Amino acid sequence: MAQFDLIVIGAGPGGYVCAIRAAQLGLKVAVVEGRETLGGTCLNVGCIPSKALLHATHSLHEAEHNFAKMGLNVAAPTVDWSKMQAYKADVVGGNTKGIEFLFKKNKVTWLKGWASIPAQGQVKVGEEVHEAKAIVIATGSEAASLPGVPVDEKVIVTSTGALSLDAPPKSMIVIGAGVIGLEMGSVYARLGAQVTVVEYLDAITPGMDGEIAKSFQKLLTRQGLKFVLGAAVQGAEVIGPGAKVSYKLRKDDSVHAIEADVVLVATGRRPYTAGLGLEALGVEMLPRGQVKTDDHYRTTLPGLYAIGDAITGPMLAHKAEDEGIAVAEIIAGKVGHVNYDVIPGVVYTTPELASVGKTEEQLKEEGRAYKVGKFSFMGNARAKAVFQGDGMVKMIVDAATDRVLGCHIIGPAAGDMIHEICVAMEFGASAEDVARTCHAHPTYSEAVREAALACGDGAIHS
Ligand code: FAD
Numbered sequence: 001m002a003q004f005d006l007i008v009i010g011a012g013p014g015g016y017v018c019a020i021r022a023a024q025l026g027l028k029v030a031v032v033e034g035r036e037t038l039g040g041t042c043l044n045v046g047c048i049p050s051k052a053l054l055h056a057t058h059s060l061h062e063a064e065h066n067f068a069k070m071g072l073n074v075a076a077p078t079v080d081w082s083k084m085q086a087y088k089a090d091v092v093g094g095n096t097k098g099i100e101f102l103f104k105k106n107k108v109t110w111l112k113g114w115a116s117i118p119a120q121g122q123v124k125v126g127e128e129v130h131e132a133k134a135i136v137i138a139t140g141s142e143a144a145s146l147p148g149v150p151v152d153e154k155v156i157v158t159s160t161g162a163l164s165l166d167a168p169p170k171s172m173i174v175i176g177a178g179v180i181g182l183e184m185g186s187v188y189a190r191l192g193a194q195v196t197v198v199e200y201l202d203a204i205t206p207g208m209d210g211e212i213a214k215s216f217q218k219l220l221t222r223q224g225l226k227f228v229l230g231a232a233v234q235g236a237e238v239i240g241p242g243a244k245v246s247y248k249l250r251k252d253d254s255v256h257a258i259e260a261d262v263v264l265v266a267t268g269r270r271p272y273t274a275g276l277g278l279e280a281l282g283v284e285m286l287p288r289g290q291v292k293t294d295d296h297y298r299t300t301l302p303g304l305y306a307i308g309d310a311i312t313g314p315m316l317a318h319k320a321e322d323e324g325i326a327v328a329e330i331i332a333g334k335v336g337h338v339n340y341d342v343i344p345g346v347v348y349t350t351p352e353l354a355s356v357g358k359t360e361e362q363l364k365e366e367g368r369a370y371k372v373g374k375f376s377f378m379g380n381a382r383a384k385a386v387f388q389g390d391g392m393v394k395m396i397v398d399a400a401t402d403r404v405l406g407c408h409i410i411g412p413a414a415g416d417m418i419h420e421i422c423v424a425m426e427f428g429a430s431a432e433d434v435a436r437t438c439h440a441h442p443t444y445s446e447a448v449r450e451a452a453l454a455c456g457d458g459a460i461h462s
Contacts, residue, residue: 004030006331007123007132009115009276012040014308014320015138016099021328023106030132031108032115032125038099039092041140041309042317045160048095050183051348052088053163057190058350066387079191081167088163116277121303134303134331137276137291138324141269141309146175148235149245149265155238156263159184169193169261173245175233177204179347181266182220186349188262189224196226196258198233198247205347209359212394212408216353219390219410231256236263271310286312296336297327305331319343342425346415351377351391354418357406357425358396369399373431373454375447377411379461382442388412393451395421395431402430402455412444420448431455 006022008015011033019031037044063077103110113125123130143158145151153161162184168191174181177199189195197204203213204220204227217227231247234255246257271289278285284292284300291299291306299306305327308320319338326336347353363370373395377383383391391410398405407421424434434452439445450459 001128002030002130004028004109004130004132006030006134006136006328007032007111007115007130008136008138009117009123010040010138010140010308010310011035011038011099011110012138012140012308012320013042013317014140014310014324015040015136016103016324017321018136018138018307018324018328019108020102020106021325022332023108025328025332025334027328027332029106029108030111030130031103032111032113032123034112034114037093037096038103038110039096040138042320043095043099044092045163047317049088049092049163050159050180050187052091053084053187054183054348054350056084056087057187061190061350069387079168085164114275116275117281117304118277120281120301132303134305136297136324136327136331137273137299137304137306137310138308138320139272139276139310140320141315142272143265144268144270146233146265146267149175149233149263150236151265152238155241155243155261156236156265158265162188162262162264165262171242171260171262172196173198173243173258173260173263174266175236175245175263176266176268177201177227177229178206178266178268179345181264182225183348184264184266185225186220186223194226194260195224196228196260198228198231198245198258200230200232200250202230204229205353207359208345208353208355209394209406209408210361212353212355212410215392216347216410219351220349228256228258236265269309269315273310296330297323313340314343314345316343316345339426342422344415344418344422346418348415351388351411352414353408353410354414355406355408356418356422357404359406359408360396363396363405368405370405371397371399371402371431371455373397373451373456373459375450375454375459375462377444377447379450379459380411380442380444380447382444383412383447385442386412393417393447395434395448395451395455397431397455402432404429404431404434404452407448407451409448411447417445417448420445 005027171194174185174197185195230250234246236245242261297305307323329336344356378389396406431452439449
């Protein structure tokens with residue numbers, strides 16, 4: 001029986017980052033991972049393969065639509081799907097191998113197999129039982145299912161199937177207009193599929209600022225995506241080589257059916273803790289399946305912690321990573337902390353959508369007085385030079401103090417630009433602080449500064 005200071009269950013972004021930080025702080029650490037490769041959902045079937053396909057298909061779009069405008073005359077590009085899949089696999093492989101290297105470098109032991117917790121302080125992998133002073137559950141999540149929509153990962157698929165289709169479909173129905181649905185929908189729309197997104201709510205990207213969501217929908221519509229909003233999916237079935245989805249419009253209860261080659265179910269994810277034996281140990285769970293934790297990531301069983309998609313909060317890789325670092329520091333006797341008010345969210349379409357902090361809707365509900373500063377990328381020279389004048393920066397600040405409360409960006413590299421605002425918010429900065437900071441010209445980031453100026457006396461270039 002091997003003994004460790006810490007055993008982490010799950011090697012996704014929460015688990016592997018937690019293990020590395022704990023090892024750096026001097027603990028003897030093991031990670032149990034049942035998959036063949038490290039990196040969890042994010043590296044294997046999530047963030048990374050989806051970004052590889054988004055990059056490849058964005059490049060295709062550039063070649064088809066923008067090359068000639070710049071005097072670049074090339075033959076019409078064609079798609080070699082199996083090569084694109086191989087490129088995606090290479091990107092994934094490079095990253096998962098990178099985690100193996102980091103484990104070796106930091107002397108983290110990888111226990112291969114599926115773990116259960118037979119008793120307090122024990123982790124069983126295969127026939128072996130290991131002991132640990134602390135155990136962290138970082139087992140992540142799985143795609144949520146939808147009643148009446150049977151997934152076969154060939155015709156009716158989750159995101160995992162959608163990343164590895166046999167061939168790009170000619171038509172696709174995406175159920176759910178959240179991040180994953182819109183990213184994968186964009187990939188296949190760029191590859192020529194007629195994509196219809198069916199969403200229960202009346203807006204896309206639920207939870208995002210309403211004005212931003214509306215203009216994002218307009219831009220995606222211009223790219224060829226169709227949206228059916230306010231539609232409750234009743235069921236789906238495979239018919240012939242494709243599938244049929246029926247839905248009821250919430251406004252008038254009318255029932256409709258549409259058909260496509262492939263149906264992607266992207267209605268969210270649910271925590272995955274199957275097989276750990278938590279019920280037998282009496283570990284308290286929340287009604288939606290998450291492990292219940294306090295603000296130090298402690299579960300109701302002493303010495304057992306949980307982080308990432310398996311607990312409450314946004315299901316995002318960077319949220320899991322930050323919790324991994326925080327819980328490692330707590331277990332090592334230091335002070336770990338995550339600021340849940342400043343967690344950015346990004347949709348990696350073109351243009352990108354990035355958001356942090358409060359939306360207008362949230363502030364109205366809180367009854368807090370605020371000011372808004374907006375700037376369109378049409379006034380940003382760099383964005384226009386690369387055909388990305390669509391979109392805007394919307395900054396929201398406290399009406400009395402000018403303190404930045406939130407920022408929402410649709411535009412080129414929005415997912416990178418948002419971090420300027422994250423840092424500003426962490427430091428309690430005002431819009432004036434951002435506006436008085438010199439921004440290099442010509443950069444997309446100048447649009448952030450202009451939005452900050454618009455919170456005060458006015459932007460220069462609008
Ligand atoms: P996971 O990454 O799910 O890892 C958990 C690991 O635990 C898995 O490898 C699993 O095999 C292992 N495990 C489970 N049970 C056991 C057991 N009993 N024994 C041993 N091992 C076990 N987030 C972003 O921030 N940005 C993005 O761009 C993004 N894109 C995404 C795209 C897609 C298509 C999907 C599906 C998700 C995306 N996400 C993205 C979400 C992100 O992947 C998750 O939030 C993140 O992976 C959660 O990390 P985690 O460490 O909690 O769990």
